[in-house]
Amino acid sequence: MDSPFENPSLRYGLGLSSAAILVVVAFTFLEGTIRWIVLGLAVLEVVVTPRILKMAAEQADE
Numbered sequence: 001m002d003s004p005f006e007n008p009s010l011r012y013g014l015g016l017s018s019a020a021i022l023v024v025v026a027f028t029f030l031e032g033t034i035r036w037i038v039l040g041l042a043v044l045e046v047v048v049t050p051r052i053l054k055m056a057a058e059q060a061d062e
Contacts (some may be wrong), residue, residue, distance in 0.1 A: 003055035008050070016050035 004010055022042035026035045 003057040003060040005053040005060070011050040012046075012055040014053065015046045018049065019043070019045040032040075 019042040022038055022045060024041070026038040030038055
């Protein structure tokens with residue numbers, strides 16, 4: 001059975017949606033240095049999440 005994480009648009013969509021939530025929280029509730037830290041986490045979320053989900057899909061195929 002194919003893993004849903006094999007679809008690149010799903011992988012990137014999950015990363016972008018969680019990053020968007022972090023950005024909204026950062027600008028709505030936070031200020032100062034902690035805002036920049038959360039925005040940095042949002043950038044990491046966009047970059048790292050699709051790679052992790054791709055590795056999970058590859059392991060599910062084995």
